[in-house]
Amino acid sequence: MTATQRMMRVIKPIIFIVCLVPFAILVWDTFTHNLGANPVEKLNHRTGIWTLRFLLLTLTITPLRRLTGWNTLIRLRRMLGLYAFFYAVMHFLTWLVFDHFFNVHEIVKDIIKRPYITVGFSAFVMLIPLAVTSTKNWVRRLGSRWAKLHQLVYVIATGGVLHYLWLVKADVRDPVIYGSVLAVLLAYRVWYKRASLLPLTQVVRQ
Amino acid sequence: MLIKVKRRSEVSPSEITPQGLYLDRRRFLRLGAGSAVAAAALSSGFWDPAWAGVKLSKVLKGGPYNAKDELTPYESVTSYNNFYEFGTDKEDPARLAGSLKPRPWQVVVDGEVAKPGTFDIDDLIRPYALQERIYRLRCVEAWSMVIPWDGFPLSDLLKRFEPTSRAKYVRFETLYDPKQFPGQKRSVLDWPYVEGLRIDEAMNPLTLLAIGLYGEVLPNQDGAPLRLVVPWKYGFKSIKSIVKISLVEEMPLNTWAKTAPREYGFYANVNPHVDHPRWSQARERRIGDFFKRETLMFNGYADEVASLYTGMDLRRFF
Numbered sequence: 001m002t003a004t005q006r007m008m009r010v011i012k013p014i015i016f017i018v019c020l021v022p023f024a025i026l027v028w029d030t031f032t033h034n035l036g037a038n039p040v041e042k043l044n045h046r047t048g049i050w051t052l053r054f055l056l057l058t059l060t061i062t063p064l065r066r067l068t069g070w071n072t073l074i075r076l077r078r079m080l081g082l083y084a085f086f087y088a089v090m091h092f093l094t095w096l097v098f099d100h101f102f103n104v105h106e107i108v109k110d111i112i113k114r115p116y117i118t119v120g121f122s123a124f125v126m127l128i129p130l131a132v133t134s135t136k137n138w139v140r141r142l143g144s145r146w147a148k149l150h151q152l153v154y155v156i157a158t159g160g161v162l163h164y165l166w167l168v169k170a171d172v173r174d175p176v177i178y179g180s181v182l183a184v185l186l187a188y189r190v191w192y193k194r195a196s197l198l199p200l201t202q203v204v205r206q
Numbered sequence: 207m208l209i210k211v212k213r214r215s216e217v218s219p220s221e222i223t224p225q226g227l228y229l230d231r232r233r234f235l236r237l238g239a240g241s242a243v244a245a246a247a248l249s250s251g252f253w254d255p256a257w258a259g260v261k262l263s264k265v266l267k268g269g270p271y272n273a274k275d276e277l278t279p280y281e282s283v284t285s286y287n288n289f290y291e292f293g294t295d296k297e298d299p300a301r302l303a304g305s306l307k308p309r310p311w312q313v314v315v316d317g318e319v320a321k322p323g324t325f326d327i328d329d330l331i332r333p334y335a336l337q338e339r340i341y342r343l344r345c346v347e348a349w350s351m352v353i354p355w356d357g358f359p360l361s362d363l364l365k366r367f368e369p370t371s372r373a374k375y376v377r378f379e380t381l382y383d384p385k386q387f388p389g390q391k392r393s394v395l396d397w398p399y400v401e402g403l404r405i406d407e408a409m410n411p412l413t414l415l416a417i418g419l420y421g422e423v424l425p426n427q428d429g430a431p432l433r434l435v436v437p438w439k440y441g442f443k444s445i446k447s448i449v450k451i452s453l454v455e456e457m458p459l460n461t462w463a464k465t466a467p468r469e470y471g472f473y474a475n476v477n478p479h480v481d482h483p484r485w486s487q488a489r490e491r492r493i494g495d496f497f498k499r500e501t502l503m504f505n506g507y508a509d510e511v512a513s514l515y516t517g518m519d520l521r522r523f524f
Contacts, residue, residue: 036297037286037493038349098496114485166484169347170465171294171394 007072015076019083022050023090040098047091052164052178054084055157059185066192078134081153085131092124116166123159126152154189157182258308258425262418265336265356271412272340273506275492278351280420282493287427288345289446290395291380291387298389299427306386306447308424308431317377317452320368327431331417333366334358338421339414341437343444344476344505348498350490355435356418361409364453369405373453376408377401378434381449395461401445402458402472403436404514412437412510415448438507440474471524475515476505480524 001009026046029035035042058080065073100106111121130150132138139146161182165175287299292306311327336356344350364376382398384390390397407413414435417424424430429446436443442462452458462470469483478488478501489498504511515523 037282038296038491040491040496041349098491099498101497110486113481116484170290171392173392 003072007075044094047087050087051084051091052160054080054087055160056181058084063188085127088124088127116163119159120163123156126156258423258430260423262336262356262421265338265421267338269337273342273352275352278493283353284425289427291389293389302388303426306426311431314450315367317454318370318373319453334362342505343441346440346442348490349493351493354420355414355416357414357416359411360413360415363415369453372455374405375454375457376403377452377454377458378445378448379450380445381447395465399461401443401460406514438476438504438511440476443474473523477520480521
């Protein structure tokens with residue numbers, strides 16, 4: 001079995017199932033009344049936190065691949081990104097249904113007036129084109145523009161962290177941890193780009 | 207002759223747990239879950255009526271201020287708490303409550319009073335007949351509960367110490383002891399927690415000092431052994447585990463107003479028309495409900511308290 005085959009036939013299916021575990025636990029806790037006194041809040045928080053975790057995991061693939069040379073990792077990236085979208089949809093729905101029960105007026109007011117919702121909602125909306133254009137067909141169709149479009153994920157993840165930071169009352173520890181992980185992941189990209197450009201500019205100067 | 211053939215699934219009378227025993231068991235479980243202190247007291251063979259979960263005797267019921275709303279279950283009231291002294295998660299207080307020792311407990315009464323002093327909690331509360339008060343509690347985070355408190359009016363206690371004419375405000379302080387309150391090891395807030403009321407708010411008959419809920423001694427996670435309950439204000443005003451009550455001339459700076467002055471004020475009256483800068487206060491989720499309901503002005507206590515704020519701009523004094 002080649003490395004690619006092992007990835008596609010063994011590792012990826014396993015990771016696929018593992019990524020569903022938080023969802024399974026959520027469903028289990030819902031039906032066993034194990035979500036505490038405020039189940040709606042808990043559903044909302046847990047789906048939100050898993051969205052953020054999957055966004056960060058998605059952003060970890062490229063650095064990890066470059067650092068380890070394990071190139072077939074790239075085959076997990078789309079799946080992780082789509083899981084981020086999956087949890088984001090549920091997060092969005094708990095807000096839409098339980099907080100506002102589809103009351104459009106209230107929803108619009110919330111989005112305009114509340115910075116943490118403005119930024120969270122925008123991040124969610126930006127995720128939609130990324131999920132739609134994640135298929136092979138769209139990758140081919142968009143060509144080099146695909147990579148440009150998907151750089152939006154940096155904005156989305158930053159928005160997600162801000163969304164979290166702006167909603168906590170006083171204890172910013174958790175959002176700061178997520179923010180720091182994101183900062184490291186983004187800083188690596190900046191560093192990598194510079195490092196790879198440097199020889200090139202030297203060549204140009206010569 | 208009628209011969210009764212017992213089906214395999216049928217329960218024979220001898221297997222049925224007597225109701226009394228069953229209820230005792232429920233109660234025992236509740237005690238166990240609610241308070242590690244109670245469990246520790248049991249195992250050490252020591253029993254004190256001050257421990258959480260113990261029934262309070264002679265509580266007057268059915269006063270004029272009881273809310274008609276459906277009560278929030280005891281389990282929710284004692285498992286979903288904002289009490290940062292234990293931790294910032296809602297489940298932290300119930301999980302970590304065992305470290306707090308509500309006896310022996312001293313309360314200092316000082317400041318602008320004729321008779322200041324330091325009192326043992328039991329001496330402090332002894333003179334007062336306990337009343338049940340079913341109050342709505344509205345958290346600033348837009349959720350709410352309905353809780354049957356057991357306590358006595360703050361005004362009864364204050365009068366006993368004879369406030370002077372310079373007593374314009376009452377300042378309350380929570381115990382500071384990181385050994386008992388593990389959450390105080392982190393400086394999430396500026397410990398000790400401080401709250402305050404204007405003297406007329408403190409003397410309002412709705413303002414309660416609670417030592418119990420659901421007819422039982424306060425569980426630690428709900429602010430044992432002594433807490434304030436101000437039902438027309440956001441929950442953070444109802445300070446828990448009080449060790450100091452001071453009558454003062456100047457408006458005290460309460461902890462949340464100090465932490466985020468743009469977001470939390472001194473008054474913190476429940477007001478659906480004045481939003482928190484980051485979220486709406488127009489609606490709330492009653493614990494146990496899935497959907498939100500409209501928030502009432504002064505949490506539904508406008509008849510009793512609106513006159514305290516006549517002529518005041520409640521947007522400015524939020």
